[in-house]
Amino acid sequence: MTTIxxxxxxxxxxxxxxxxxxxxxxxxxRTPALLLGGTVSGVMFLLIFRYVFGGAVAHIGTMTYVDFxxxxxxxxxxxxxxxxxxxxMAEDLQEGLVDRLRSLPISGSAIVFGRVLADTLMAGxxxxxxAGCSFAVGLRLHNGVGPALGAFGLxxxxxxxxxxxxxxxxxFSGSAQAAQSLAFLVFPLSFVSSAYVPVKTMPGWMQAFAxxxxxxxxxxxxxxxxxxxxAVAALGHPLSAYLPAALLWTAGIMAATVPLCAxxxxxx
Amino acid sequence: xxxxIEAEGLIKTFGSVRALDGLDLTVPTGQxxxxxxxxxxxxxxxxxxxxxxxxxxxxxxxxxGHDVARSASEVRRLIGLAGQSAAxxxxxxxxxxxxxxxxxxxxxxxQAAASTADVLDRLGLGEFAxxxxxxxSGGQRRRLDLGASLVGSPxxxxxxxxxxxxxxxxxxxxxxxxxxxxxxxxxxLLSTQYLDEADQLAARIVIIDAGRVVxxxxxxxxxxxxxxxxxxxxxxxxxxVDVATRVLTAIGLNPPEVxxxxxxxxxxxxxxxxxxxxxxxxxxxxxxxxxxxxxRRPTLDEVFLALTxxxxxx
Numbered sequence: 075m076t077t078i079x080x081x082x083x084x085x086x087x088x089x090x091x092x093x094x095x096x097x098x099x100x101x102x103x104r105t106p107a108l109l110l111g112g113t114v115s116g117v118m119f120l121l122i123f124r125y126v127f128g129g130a131v132a133h134i135g136t137m138t139y140v141d142f143x144x145x146x147x148x149x150x151x152x153x154x155x156x157x158x159x160x161x162x163m164a165e166d167l168q169e170g171l172v173d174r175l176r177s178l179p180i181s182g183s184a185i186v187f188g189r190v191l192a193d194t195l196m197a198g199x200x201x202x203x204x205a206g207c208s209f210a211v212g213l214r215l216h217n218g219v220g221p222a223l224g225a226f227g228l229x230x231x232x233x234x235x236x237x238x239x240x241x242x243x244x245x246f247s248g249s250a251q252a253a254q255s256l257a258f259l260v261f262p263l264s265f266v267s268s269a270y271v272p273v274k275t276m277p278g279w280m281q282a283f284a285x286x287x288x289x290x291x292x293x294x295x296x297x298x299x300x301x302x303x304x305a306v307a308a309l310g311h312p313l314s315a316y317l318p319a320a321l322l323w324t325a326g327i328m329a330a331t332v333p334l335c336a337x338x339x340x341x342x
Numbered sequence: 343x344x345x346x347i348e349a350e351g352l353i354k355t356f357g358s359v360r361a362l363d364g365l366d367l368t369v370p371t372g373q374x375x376x377x378x379x380x381x382x383x384x385x386x387x388x389x390x391x392x393x394x395x396x397x398x399x400x401x402x403x404x405x406x407g408h409d410v411a412r413s414a415s416e417v418r419r420l421i422g423l424a425g426q427s428a429a430x431x432x433x434x435x436x437x438x439x440x441x442x443x444x445x446x447x448x449x450x451x452x453q454a455a456a457s458t459a460d461v462l463d464r465l466g467l468g469e470f471a472x473x474x475x476x477x478x479s480g481g482q483r484r485r486l487d488l489g490a491s492l493v494g495s496p497x498x499x500x501x502x503x504x505x506x507x508x509x510x511x512x513x514x515x516x517x518x519x520x521x522x523x524x525x526x527x528x529x530x531l532l533s534t535q536y537l538d539e540a541d542q543l544a545a546r547i548v549i550i551d552a553g554r555v556v557x558x559x560x561x562x563x564x565x566x567x568x569x570x571x572x573x574x575x576x577x578x579x580x581x582x583v584d585v586a587t588r589v590l591t592a593i594g595l596n597p598p599e600v601x602x603x604x605x606x607x608x609x610x611x612x613x614x615x616x617x618x619x620x621x622x623x624x625x626x627x628x629x630x631x632x633x634x635x636x637x638r639r640p641t642l643d644e645v646f647l648a649l650t651x652x653x654x655x656x
Contacts, residue, residue, distance in 0.1 A: 084419060084448040093445045097431055104433040104474070170429035174490065177393045177423040178446045179415055 084179025094175065094188025095195075098162065102196050108158060116151050116204050123147065123270060124211045134272060135308030137301060141216070142308065144208035145225065145296040146269030150289060151204045152233035153264055155197035157257050159237040163189065163244030164253035176339075186335050190237045197233035201226065217302030225299035228320065232292050235327040242331040245338035269293045272308070288323035291316040344407035346371045346498065346529055347392065353400035354387050354553075361387040363553030364401065369531070369546070371406075374524040376544035377533040378646065384553040385533035386426065389502045392531070393423045406497065419447075422491030425502030425533075429487065432476040436467055436486050439475060440493050447494035454493070461489045465519055481512025488519060492528075499523065501532035505539060517542055537643055549649055557649045565639045571614030572638050573621055575607045578631035583607070589624040593617060605633075 085093065102108050123143055134142045166172045166189075175185045205213075205226070215222050240256075247253040266280060267273070267289035273281050284290055294316040297305045306312050347369040354362040361384045369375050377385050390396045391403060394414040403410040408417050430439045440461055444454035462468045465485050475483060484504065491499055501520070505513040520543055524530050534540055540547045541561050548558040557564060575598075577586050583605055590598040590609050594617070598609040611617040614637045625632055 084415070085446045086448075089448075090446060093442055097434065097442055100438070101431060101433045170426070171431065173390075173393075173395055174423060174428035174430075174443070175446070176395055177418060177421065177428065178443065178494070179418040179448065180446050 085184075087181055087184055090180040090184035091188040091191060094185055095192035098189045098192035099196065101162070102158070102192070112155055112158070112200055113203060116154065116200060117207050120147055120204060120207055120211065127270070131271070135304065137304045137308050138212070140208070140212040141214060141301050141304070142297070143270060144205075144213040145300050146267070146293040148201060148204050148208060149229050149232065149293045149296050150264040150267070150269045151200055152197045152229055153236050153260055153289070155200040156193065156233055156236035156240050157260060158196070158240075159190065159193045160240035160244035160247065160253040160256055161250045162193070163241045164247050165250040167245070168249055172339075182339050183336055186241060186339055190234065190241055193237040193241075194230065194234040197237065198230050201229055201233065215300055216304060217298075217300055221299040221302075225296040228292065228299075228324075229296060232288075232320070232324050235324045235331075238331040238335065239327050242334045242338070245335060263287060263289050267293060268297075268309070274310075288320075288327065291319035291323065295320045343371060344404070345369060346375075346406060347531065348404040349388075349401065350403075351401035352388075352391070352398055352403050354384075354391060354396060355399050360553050362391070362398070362401075365550070365554055367548060367555050367558070369548070371529055373545035374520070374530045374532070374543055375546045375548060376540035377531065377548050377550060378535070378537065378540045379533075379550040380535060383550045385535075385550060386502055387553075388550070389423075389425075389500050389531070389533055392417075393421055393500055394418055419494075420497045421500055422494055422496035422498075423500045423502070424488045424491035425500075425504045426506060428491065428502070430475050430483065430490055433474055435472050435474055436478070436489075437462065437471040439486060440489055443490045444493040449494075457493045457495070461492050464492075464522075465489050466515075479512070481508055481515060484508060484512065484516060485519065488516065492523070496528065498529040498531065501530065503533055503535065505534070505536070513539075537641070537646055549646065551649070557645075562639075564645050565641075570610045570612050570640070571617075572640060573609045573611060573614065573618055574634070574636045574638065575609075575621065575625065575632060576634040577605045577607070578633050580605055582630045585628050586625060586630050589628050589630070590621065593620050593624055 124140055128139045128143070131139045133139065172185065176182060243256050244253045247256060266284045267287060268284065269289060273284045273290060276284055294309055295313065297309070298313045298316065345368050347367060349365050349367040352362050352365040353360065365384070365388065377388065379385050387396065391398055392405060392410060394410055394417050397411055405417050406420060408420070410417050434442070437458055440458040441454045444457050449457060462471050465488065467482070467485060467489060470478060470482055475486060478486065488501070488504065504520070505516050508516065520530060520532070532543065545560060546558065547561055547564055549556050549564070575586060575590070577583055580602070583600065583602055586607055587598060587600055590607055594609045594611055596610065598607040600607050609617070609621070618637050622635065
């Protein structure tokens with residue numbers, strides 16, 4: 075049977091990822107609710123924790139509260155940023171943008187990967203901003219710049235895992251509103267963790283959750299990397315107690331949600 | 343040259359609903375084709391399957407000789423999709439949207455800029471090109487959406503209900519753009535639930551209902567399939583309706599449809615011009631005053647209602 079030869083192939087994988095990512099980034103930068111909403115609420119919460127609770131909790135161990143709080147605050151801010159991935163993905167599906175992209179001669183996975191990469195960079199911007207504000211309200215590094223940069227990099231990786239997680243939820247939610255309402259998931263993860271107060275001050279049943287969910291090991295890893303010995307003393311365990319769990323959770327979340335996104339995209 | 347579209351026993355189910363129920367269709371190249379059917383007939387499912395967005399559950403679907411399920415990436419290079427199943431990014435400008443899609447078709451930056459400029463020009467979108475899409479009117483947005491499906495110079499343009507929700511002026515603009523594309527060598531398949539849209543744009547109409555093709559042909563062929571010519575009589579005085587009904591009943595094979603409120607009688611008849619002369623003579627002889635007397639082909643509405651399940655409801 076004769077067939078009509080197809081014209082030039084579509085965009086290469088990197089070009090497709092970047093092109094799709096640039097679109098997601100433009101949407102973020104040009105939508106004030108996305109750009110300012112997250113930024114303003116992040117700064118506001120930092121000030122509330124630092125100055126409202128900070129007065130009551132002056133020190134944890136030998137650490138000032140701001141040194142204890144800031145790493146936890148910075149890590150959890152990435153999860154709040156990642157929520158946008160869910161609503162964004164649901165919106166793209168709902169409005170037909172995903173259909174348009176899927177009808178183009180590019181790899182389907184580039185459509186999601188480009189989005190997640192852009193969302194991760196956006197979370198990185200939020201991360202840098204909260205870090206800057208934390209320094210302004212009194213955070214000091216006690217373990218050198220190198221490990222602190224390591225903490226930043228790990229937080230970014232953690233952010234990416236949560237972008238994948240929320241993107242998967244966006245696929246399942248059906249609408250942007252439904253995706254938005256999934257945001258409640260963030261509260262137990264961020265508050266019932268070691269991010270703002272030590273886990274050992276919580277009731278026993280709650281400690282069981284707080285100590286064994288992904289945020290706590292990542293927060294403690296970032297805390298020890300930025301604050302060193304004082305953090306190890308305050309937490310009662312060295313870096314080796316937290317880093318493997320933090321990496322395992324990050325890898326595990328991605329291992330579960332990346333194939334899920336790919337599967338849902340084929341059926342979108 | 344392979345057929346533009348060849349569907350054989352095409353099946354697509356969603357749960358217990360058979361959206362495509364053994365659809366058979368062969369469409370040759372070289373003419374605008376309209377897929378006409380009521381809501382839920384399977385039009386969008388068929389277009390989405392052609393656009394590789396859905397995998398058929400059974401049967402075969404080829405586009406220019408490429409199997410849609412097995413050679414999805416070849417098919418995607420040949421098509422452009424617009425209408426209710428595709429969209430543009432509202433925070434980006436018209437130009438940015440088109441350039442994005444052009445880049446995804448694999449064009450270099452320079453090619454993408456050139457094809458964007460060309461499409462903006464062809465669709466008369468130049469003056470809004472630098473504005474964010476969220477400031478566009480519904481018609482402008484729809485034309486940009488059409489443009490996005492064109493920057494890749496597709497062989498086949500798939501338009502899924504392209505004018506649904508548009509005001510008459512925007513609809514006419516989109517029709518003009520579509521006719522122009524068809525005339526300059528782009529193959530076009532459009533779905534619509536508007537008969538006049540199919541009549542206006544398409545050289546070939548495929549009527550689908552409940553996931554199957556129920557009729558296809560040129561608008562003229564379909565109209566003659568629903569039978570016969572129609573003679574319409576408007577009588578001046580309400581009192582003459584009964585007399586006129588008797589005259590027409592005596593002439594026609596079947597009694598006429600009578601609408602007493604508008605004093606209009608419609609007679610279906612196989613040989614319009616001959617019967618027309620008899621009707622005129624008969625009415626004059628009976629002394630019926632006539633406001634208007636016309637001979638016409640059946641409308642597509644009459645064809646549509648006669649051929650689809652909606653006809654049973656009327």
